[in-house]
Amino acid sequence: xxxxxxxxxxxxxxxxxxxxxxxxxxxxxxxxxxxxxxxxxxxxxxxxxxxxxxxxxxxxxxxxxxxxxxxxxxx
Amino acid sequence: xxxxxxxxxxxxxxxxxxxxxxxxxxxxxxxxxxxxxxxxxxxxxxxxxxxxxxxxxxxxxxxxxxxxxxxxxxxxxxxxxxxxxxxxxxxxxxxxxxxxxxxxxxxxxxxxxxxxxxxxxxxxxxxxxxxxxxxxxxxxxxxxxxxxxxxxxxxxxxxxxxxxxxxxxxxxxxxxxxxxxxxxxxxxxxxxxxxxxxxxxxxxxxxxxxxxxxxxxxxxxxxxxxxxxxxxxxxxxxxxxxxxxxxxxxxxxxxxxxxxxxxxxxxxxxxxxxxxxxxxxxxxxxxxxxxxxxxxxxxxxxxxxxxxxxxxxxxxxxxxxxxxxxxxxxxxxxxxxxxxxxxxxxxxxxxxxxxxxxxxxxxxxxxxxxxxxxxxxxxxxxxxxxxxxxxxxxxxxxxxxxxxxxxxxxxxxxxxxxxxxxxxxxxxxxxxxxxxxxxxxxxxxxxxxxxxxxxxxxxxxxxxxxxxxxxxxxxxxxxxxxxxxxx
Numbered sequence: 001x002x003x004x005x006x007x008x009x010x011x012x013x014x015x016x017x018x019x020x021x022x023x024x025x026x027x028x029x030x031x032x033x034x035x036x037x038x039x040x041x042x043x044x045x046x047x048x049x050x051x052x053x054x055x056x057x058x059x060x061x062x063x064x065x066x067x068x069x070x071x072x073x074x075x
Numbered sequence: 076x077x078x079x080x081x082x083x084x085x086x087x088x089x090x091x092x093x094x095x096x097x098x099x100x101x102x103x104x105x106x107x108x109x110x111x112x113x114x115x116x117x118x119x120x121x122x123x124x125x126x127x128x129x130x131x132x133x134x135x136x137x138x139x140x141x142x143x144x145x146x147x148x149x150x151x152x153x154x155x156x157x158x159x160x161x162x163x164x165x166x167x168x169x170x171x172x173x174x175x176x177x178x179x180x181x182x183x184x185x186x187x188x189x190x191x192x193x194x195x196x197x198x199x200x201x202x203x204x205x206x207x208x209x210x211x212x213x214x215x216x217x218x219x220x221x222x223x224x225x226x227x228x229x230x231x232x233x234x235x236x237x238x239x240x241x242x243x244x245x246x247x248x249x250x251x252x253x254x255x256x257x258x259x260x261x262x263x264x265x266x267x268x269x270x271x272x273x274x275x276x277x278x279x280x281x282x283x284x285x286x287x288x289x290x291x292x293x294x295x296x297x298x299x300x301x302x303x304x305x306x307x308x309x310x311x312x313x314x315x316x317x318x319x320x321x322x323x324x325x326x327x328x329x330x331x332x333x334x335x336x337x338x339x340x341x342x343x344x345x346x347x348x349x350x351x352x353x354x355x356x357x358x359x360x361x362x363x364x365x366x367x368x369x370x371x372x373x374x375x376x377x378x379x380x381x382x383x384x385x386x387x388x389x390x391x392x393x394x395x396x397x398x399x400x401x402x403x404x405x406x407x408x409x410x411x412x413x414x415x416x417x418x419x420x421x422x423x424x425x426x427x428x429x430x431x432x433x434x435x436x437x438x439x440x441x442x443x444x445x446x447x448x449x450x451x452x453x454x455x456x457x458x459x460x461x462x463x464x465x466x467x468x469x470x471x472x473x474x475x476x477x478x479x480x481x482x483x484x485x486x487x488x489x490x491x492x493x494x495x496x497x498x499x500x501x502x503x504x505x506x507x508x509x510x511x512x513x514x515x516x517x518x519x520x521x522x523x524x525x526x527x528x529x530x531x532x533x534x535x536x537x538x539x540x541x542x543x544x545x546x547x548x549x550x551x552x553x554x555x556x557x558x559x560x561x562x
Contacts, residue, residue: 044323045323049314052553061234064162
């Protein structure tokens with residue numbers, strides 16, 4: 001029984017450590033993606049502000065309504 | 076642009092907004108009534124069995140949580156989803172039909188819920204009182220909601236989902252999972268021939284039932300009172316103030332933090348009960364960790380107002396939202412404190428608990444729903460909000476109401492807890508139960524008055540909304556940011 005408790009304790013400690021690493025890795029990932037220029041997360045804040053239906057999308061969706069319509073028109 | 080000339084369709088959003096107003100008034104009026112019953116118990120006899128505290132309390136909680144709050148959330152969802160995805164419900168009659176079916180079936184469900192609970196038909200599980208036929212109907216309503224929401228997401232012109240949509244998706248998935256597992260029940264008539272056809276018992280028993288129930292119960296707070304309300308503030312506060320969210324990265328981090336941590340915190344409802352000790356400790360620990368993602372969102376909202384604090388003075392709508400996020404911070408600090416074992420030994424089963432619930436629900440949830448609907452009103456009706464002054468008065472009246480509510484319950488709860496555990500030099504209990512009742516009477520009265528102030532504010536809200544519909548100050552163009560309002 002003591003053995004199982006000991007294992008549980010080790011398991012608990014390493015799992016917590018693992019989760020902390022995941023959390024910090026995610027923060028690192030967010031900042032590195034921005035630094036490398038692959039993503040600019042802050043521009044998504046504009047999604048709430050420029051939300052008129054005829055506003056230019058922040059990132060257009062290739063499979064969205066307009067494109068589907070266009071495809072149908074072409075075929 | 077191909078979509079020039081197209082407009083957003085607010086029909087379903089508007090219907091849900093009307094419902095939120097009606098349910099808010101009904102649910103909180105009942106709440107105020109039963110608060111007065113606690114202070115003046117004679118009132119329990121006024122309407123026979125239909126007016127007793129025990130009959131009305133589940134109606135109060137269900138109508139406010141699953142009537143007022145859900146309607147407010149869906150009014151916001153059908154509005155925010157269209158706008159941040161840049162699609163109109165007009166563009167797809169099937170998805171629009173699903174949204175309308177969602178509304179009408181939900182209305183039917185809500186009517187059945189109130190009727191059955193008034194008749195005393197319940198499963199006796201807190202916040203899961205509906206009997207099995209209504210649980211089945213709930214699943215249908217939920218599936219329709221999901222199909223309508225994912226239908227809009229499928230049509231979207233905007234590739235990236237705004238953070239509010241992340242939260243709405245989590246709301247959909249979280250509630251679906253919690254509801255299904257907690258409402259697993261055995262219809263007694265069909266299995267044993269006992270009881271009426273609509274009666275059931277839980278499929279779990281004893282401690283397991285308690286564990287599942289509070290895993291559900293606390294996560295109802297998470298996925299109904301927190302997650303979709305965070306979705307709302309992430310949209311309405313930036314939009315009304317014209318400021319983009321302070322840190323989008325922080326919003327993502329808080330999202331995942333909240334998702335992971337919240338699901339483990341429910342055990343704090345069962346501290347010092349028959350559940351395993353490690354589970355109680357886990358409930359406490361996760362409750363304390365929960366401060367981080369909760370404050371992450373709340374601070375993000377307050378920092379969104381950086382350099383624009385003058386708006387707090389100028390706009391009552393901003394006041395509602397800033398105070399909502401402040402109440403969110405208060406209640407997400409208070410909750411973890413109550414979840415600490417030694418504090419819980421004093422606080423559990425006392426009035427401090429409903430005090431905590433109400434500074435969260437009245438201050439955070441209520442204020443966000445009120446602000447969201449008033450923000451949408453000029454967009455719904457293309458008219459100015461009827462009166463800024465009325466909104467200001469409502470704000471101050473309701474804030475006073477909340478302060479009276481939680482401060483009286485703090486004092487009552489701690490007094491009660493101390494009296495229950497007080498012993499004399501020989502270890503005998505120092506007080507009998509009735510001693511606590513006598514001492515608590517003034518605080519119960521103050522609480523009821525606080526509730527009355529809040530409900531009065533709701534009538535002012537409804538009146539302002541109604542007059543906005545009829546206002547002759549028509550807007551040429553939909554306002555971009557700050558909502559226009561008359562004096």
